[in-house]
Structure formats: C-alpha cells, structure tokens
Amino acid sequence: MITKINVYFCRVNSLAEENYLKAMFSLSNDKGEVNVNDLSKRLEIKMPTVTSMMKRLATKKLVHYESYKPLKLTDKGKKEAALIIRKHRLTEMFLVEKMGFGWEQVHEIAEQIEHIQSPELFAKMDELLGFPKLDPHGSPIPDKNGTMVWVAYNKLSECKAGDTVKLSAVINTSAEFLKFLNSRELSLGLKVKIKSVEPFDNTMVVSYGKRLSETLSHTVCERLLVEKV
Amino acid sequence: MITKINVYFCRVNSLAEENYLKAMFSLSNDKGEVNVNDLSKRLEIKMPTVTSMMKRLATKKLVHYESYKPLKLTDKGKKEAALIIRKHRLTEMFLVEKMGFGWEQVHEIAEQIEHIQSPELFAKMDELLGFPKLDPHGSPIPDKNGTMVWVAYNKLSECKAGDTVKLSAVINTSAEFLKFLNSRELSLGLKVKIKSVEPFDNTMVVSYGKRLSETLSHTVCERLLVEKV
DNA sequence: TATTTTTGTTAGTCTAATCTAACTTAATAT
DNA sequence: ATATTAAGTTAGATTAGACTAACAAAAATA
Ligand SMILES: [Mn+2]
Ligand SMILES: [Mn+2]
Ligand SMILES: [Mn+2]
Ligand SMILES: [Mn+2]
Secondary structure (H helix, E strand, C coil), X not given: CCCCCCCCCCCCCCHHHHHXXXXXXXXCCCCCEECHHHHHHHHCCCHHHHHHHHHHHHHCCCEECCCCCCEEECHHHHHHHHHHHHHHHHHHHHHHHCCCCCCCCHHHHHHHHCCCCCHHHHHXXXXXXXXXXXXXXXXXXXXXXXXXXXXXCEEHHHCCCCCEEEEEEECCCCHHHHHHHHHCCCCCCXXXXXXXXXXXXXXXXXXXXXXXXXXXXXXXXXXXXXXXC | CCCCXXXXXXXXXXXXXXXXXXXXXXXXXXXXXXXXXXXXHHHCCCHHHHHHHHHHHHHCCCEECCCCCCEEECXXXXXXXXXXXXXXXXXXXXXXXXXXXXXXXXXXXXXXXXCCCCHHHHHXXXXXXXXXXECCCCCECCCXXXXXXXXCCEEHHHCCCCCEEEEEEECCCCHHHHHHHHHCCCCCCCEEEEEEEXXXXXXXXXXXXXXXXXXXXXXXXXXXXXXXX
C-alpha cells in the first residue's frame, strides 16, 4: 500500500482567489473592514458568489468571516494581498521604465502578470529597476514581507491659492484619466503653482512648466495627490 | 425588452485550451496527426479528459475529431497554437537577452507568460529584441501570422569524426540538460570539432574553445542540433 | 414604531476541467 | 484465427467558480 503524500505545503491561491484578496485589501477602510456589497461591485461578481468565496477564504485562514458582519482579511490574507500588489506594481514600473510603455497602458497588463508564479521574475524586475519604492502612479510598492509604507499626501483640491506643490501620485489610474493628464503635460514630480480657486465650483487655475494658465476641474484636482514645497 | 448582445466576436481560448493546442502542435508528426494517448501523457491529463476536450475544440473549429481516428488541428487551430508558441519564444528571448536570465531558467516562466492577453506586450518585446527569428534554444519564433520556418539541422550524433560543426539548437530544453551544457561551456553558435567517435557506444570526443578534449555521450549528442561548416 | 429599502444568505443550477470505473475498438502476439 | 494488450470512449462523480430566485437580517425612512 503506497500512500501519496502532498509535499507542497505552500499551496498557492487561484487567480480568482488572488483577485478577491487584492480587492479586499484595496477596499479596506481604516478598520480593515469591507462589505460584501462593495466587493461585489468592485469585482463585478454577484453577492452570493462573493459570500461563498469568503467562506472558502475563511477555511484557508485568509479571511475572518461571520454572517452579516463586515469582512476582514487575516494577517495572512493581508500579507498575501500585499505581495500580489507588489507584483502588480513592480510590473507596472518595469513596463514603463524598461520597456517604454506609457503609464496609461500598464495597468491592464499588470493585472494579468501579477498572477505569475515566479519569485525569480519579480526579483529580477526589482533588481533591474534598482529596488523602486513607488510605482509609475506614485503608489508605494510593498516590500518582500508585504509591508507597505504609505506616504501622507494631500489632495490638490485641498490646497489653497498661492500654494506651490509637487505632483506626487494619482488616485484614479484609469487610462482615460491618465491620457487626460498626458494631454495637459501633467506628470509626477512636476511643480505646480495654484494661481486661484473658483469658489463656486472649486475649479483651480494653475501654472506649471511652460503652461502659465491651465484650468483644472475639481474632479481632476481631487484625483491628484501632492506634496507641499 | 432589452436583449444583451455579445460584441466580443473573438472569444479567447482558456488557459487549458491553449495548453492542449500547443501540445497538439508540438506532438504533430509530418501528417499533422496526434494520438489521444500521446497528448494524455504529454499534458499529464487522463485520456477521457483529453477526449472530452477534443470534442470541445472540435465545436470551436480548432480540431478535426472523429472517434477512434488520430487527432488533427484545423488550420485555425494550427495558427492559434503557433501564435501561443510565438509568445512563449519571444518571452524566453526577452528574459535571456533583456533581463539576464540563463537559458535554463526561462521555460517555466514562459509557460505562464505565453497565456497573457496583450498584443502590445509581445509587440514591444519583439521590437526591443529587434524582431528575432530564433529563441534562446535555437527554435524558430513563428511570425505574427503563425508561420514557422524550420531550418533543417543535423543531430551532432549523426556527424562523423573529422567534421567541424556549429552548435545551432538543442532538442531537449530541460533545465537539467541545459545546466549540463553550461557546465561544459557548450552554447549556441559554438564551433565544435569531432575528434573521434567510439564505435561501441557512439560516444564522441570533441574539441571546442579552450576545451581540447571533451567526451560527450550519445544521449547528449542526439539532443544537439548542428550545422556543417 | 412600523414600513420600506438595502444588504447578505441559502438553495439550486450551470459550465469548465478534472477524475475513476467500465466498456469498446483497434492493434499485437501467440 | 484467437487471445491478449493497448488505445479510446462513455457514463458518472467531483470541485471551482460563476449565476438566479427566494428568503432573512439589518439599516434607513416614514
Ligand atoms: Mn495598476
Ligand atoms: Mn488580476
Ligand atoms: Mn520553452
Ligand atoms: Mn502554458
């Protein structure tokens, strides 16, 4: 009688499971809680499916699940989610810095490559990039232990007329928004001076580079993170 | 009454389907035929599963299927298979040439990346590599239409004492074999002179580079493809 | 507080992709 | 030619991951 023994202790998660973990991580509020409904909307997956996946992830010790209570990632779940985000952001950085893609082109590709199982591949990207701390959209890249250091930026929309700030990150990373920023020559690292703020609709008139008077809607200013200089 | 219409005509194949297509392509003989049994062994998937997948691929017009007859890819199936192989080999080339991996490290990674859906990614690899015709193991990279040009190499084992040949490709691309070649400083493009062939076991004594007398087993010589010079 | 709306769960269905057991057809050996 | 073995198929089970319909709990509103 031969008994087959599974020697692969570190069973990896499926693509679907990884996408749930990542979505939970990024939707978590300060309490680390997520609602079934929010997850359902984010993933475009119906609520009953989310519930059943949460039960599965709970048996894998990745999620704390109790009926009708908000969902929480366990420490293990948080770490695994952060490591997927690490792969996502390293990939985006690699695509931009080493392959010449625009920052508006890389998210969709990274959404797939983040699921590749190859520590060597991502270690090599990291090395070739010189161990970057931020991705092309200014978001922090978690380290190998899944630790993510958040820098406390301000929204441009919360700054006042007369302030001079440095563009440091974007909140929305949709291709449309990034293409809009490209069209205005707005990129990370840029110094921007706020000339005036329209009190009625919070539209801002700003100057930067060769552009001495550009008007940015509140919607845009809310999605730009800056540092005071 | 609103009717939902599927506008995505070019439904992509699943990862499983792609792996079957690729395996069929590479197992096909000169007649373009494969047996269920061979496919089953190659993919490490039981025969009934293979049969049912063949029926699915037949409904998708990728495979000609008739009970108890050998399997054949349709022209469409051949093209799709070749385009996956194109992605695989472009990836291997990129990993070796642009990221500094060894030729023995890249197959496993390419096995995953070949399934990424992003024409832009592979077009960029192709461009950065200067539109290569061969992968790091000397195998031809199919073009964008799925056309693959085979060069007729000889096996080193079929050459005679006194011949001088150029190492052009490897048949076996297992990491073990490639590491063995590394250990003997054998790489593609190398000029090798055959000093003698042992009649008993077909072992060859060869010289190349700074190595004036290396002994290669028949097993090794059978897996090395060469051009006469 | 009572009603309505929103959120979440349960139960049951479906497809993809795998398996085993049993059977059939084809190939090989005696 | 017959018996045996190998190859291939059918039938039925299983799991992951999705869905809808119906119901239950919680939150919001009147
Ligand atoms: Mn992204
Ligand atoms: Mn993803
Ligand atoms: Mn390969
Ligand atoms: Mn593959």
